[in-house]
Amino acid sequence: MEISIIGLPGSGKTTVFDALTKCSAEPRPHGGAGLTLFPAVAKVPDARVLKLSAIFHPKKTTLAEIKYVDYAGLPKGFGREQGVSGQFLNSLSTSDAILQVVRAFKDENIPHADGRIDPLKDIETLDMELVFSDLTILEKRLGRLESALKMGKSSERDAAVKEQALLVKIKASLDQGIPIRLHKLAADELRAISNYQFLTAKPMLIVINIGEKQLPEAESILGTLKAAYSMPQVELISMCGKLERELAQLQDDEAEEFRKDIGLKETAFAAVIRHSYSLLGLISFFTVGEDEVKAWTVKEDTPAIQAAGKIHTDIERGFIRAEVMGYEDFIKSGSTAEARKHGLLRLEGKTYAVRDGDIIHFLFNV
Ligand SMILES: Nc1nc2c(ncn2[C@@H]2O[C@H](COP(=O)(O)OP(=O)(O)OP(=O)(O)O)[C@@H](O)[C@H]2O)c(=O)[nH]1
Ligand SMILES: [Mg+2]
Structure with missing residues (x-):
């Protein structure tokens, strides 16, 4: 990050x-x-x-x-x-x-x-700079799309026309100084423009x-x-x-x-x-033990198996299960053994969406 x-x-x-x-x-x-x-x-x-x-x-x-x-x-x-x-x-x-x-x-x-000294003016000035930069990228891409469409193969035509329409829509508001993040773009539209790395997005x-x-x-x-x-x-x-x-x-x-x-x-x-x-939509999970207590950073909703891969690719490859307890549950229980006794230590599978504050022990086999 x-x-x-x-x-x-x-x-x-x-x-x-x-x-x-x-x-x-x-x-x-x-x-x-x-x-x-x-x-x-x-x-x-x-x-x-x-x-x-x-x-x-x-x-x-x-x-x-x-x-x-x-x-x-x-x-x-x-x-x-x-x-x-x-x-x-x-x-x-x-x-x-x-x-x-x-x-x-x-x-x-x-x-x-x-x-x-005028903070609001400065924010707007910088916005204009970023809008201007996005416009430059966008216009280049539109130009290329146009020439591709002129001589393009029919199989790629639909995607190109769709992208063109989206870029034209975004350009209209960038022209008025409106950042892309103000657009309520649908998930597929966001995906379509993610490659351009627009600054105002x-x-x-x-x-x-x-x-x-x-x-x-x-x-x-x-x-x-x-x-x-x-x-x-x-x-x-x-x-x-x-x-x-x-x-x-x-x-x-x-x-x-x-x-x-x-x-x-x-x-x-x-x-x-x-x-x-x-x-950035980031959360922390923790690994604990005598050697190290460590906070790891992942995106919200990261599946357990991917979180395991953060620690080591072997753990991801040989993933069996994750033993998970919430930080608050652990603190309330006072120890892992107590947490286990009260059913607060859960066994989770590969697709479990890691939550902020989870204390995780990965079981794996390589
Ligand atoms: N009085 C005062 N001076 C500050 C403050 N913050 C930064 N400065 C001073 O403002 C000047 C510019 O700060 P920098 O942090 O170098 O600013 P910058 O944005 O990195 O500058 P450039 O990289 O040259 O664009 C320095 O002399 C700082 O000491 C503040 O809160 N009060
Ligand atoms: Mg500086």
Whole structure:
């Protein structure tokens, strides 16, 4: 799972990225090296894993991970309806979701490209950029479809005509600046366009980057923006990027202390990661034991056999059964033996849809 971080120049992308990934990316080069991708992994905070770890005392405790990508040296003109192409577009296209950083912080020493701080305007500007990029891809495809239809074989004609109609429909609304995710496309239509990796069809998490002084008004800033900009598959959240980056460099207990002092409830980065997770339709299941307690990431409704394959292809190939108990059931029971006694340890087959919080032991044979 990979999430690309984009936003207008100077909006705080790198600051937010550093906060999420605890500054674990390679140092960035200085000066015009062209576009460079910076991937780094964020650990998904999950109190359940820590609790399981406290019960099993494993040698190793492993949290789930999400990969974020930051870009240095964005093309000049990004945000001016001309910037997404080449390597930048390739990378954005293959990512599973987009995290957009929007500047709300005020700082006279850091000029905004448009000379004003207006988060909603910036969101719309970036939307236009992504719409424009999708239009370019779509028009190319339409052109090719048209010439194929002119000389095409009759066997492929029906599919081509159908696709053409769909693309024309999408183009009409992109032309009006409407993102594809606002279309209520049917499942087969979504499948038909999935290859194009349209940017405005991807889930998007918008992080409003507020300044420290704005912390008391964070909720009202966010509320206003949510009221003005709401659509399916888009989630808005606020975060003080600069402060969170500083906190990310402290020891956990020091950071916790600091947070309490300034009245920050949940770590903002935890909230961003949680939202990234739900936006992507991801859930966690756990494996437990003396060696390791580990959180695994899968899509909602993943069948048990596929979840097994995440751990090892041998387990998938030799899958016999899965022993499953819900996290809450386990905690209530206090131990696996108790859970078994009360019938809370279930035997499930290959097609069982894994649920968030399942503790799974796979039985297999190779
Ligand atoms: N005052 C203040 N400054 C911030 C905040 N967040 C980021 N900045 C500053 O804004 C500047 C730009 O931040 P970056 O994180 O580099 O922004 P970016 O979007 O990665 O910039 P480019 O990659 O150059 O487009 C830096 O000097 C940051 O220290 C904030 O919340 N408050
Ligand atoms: Mg940057």
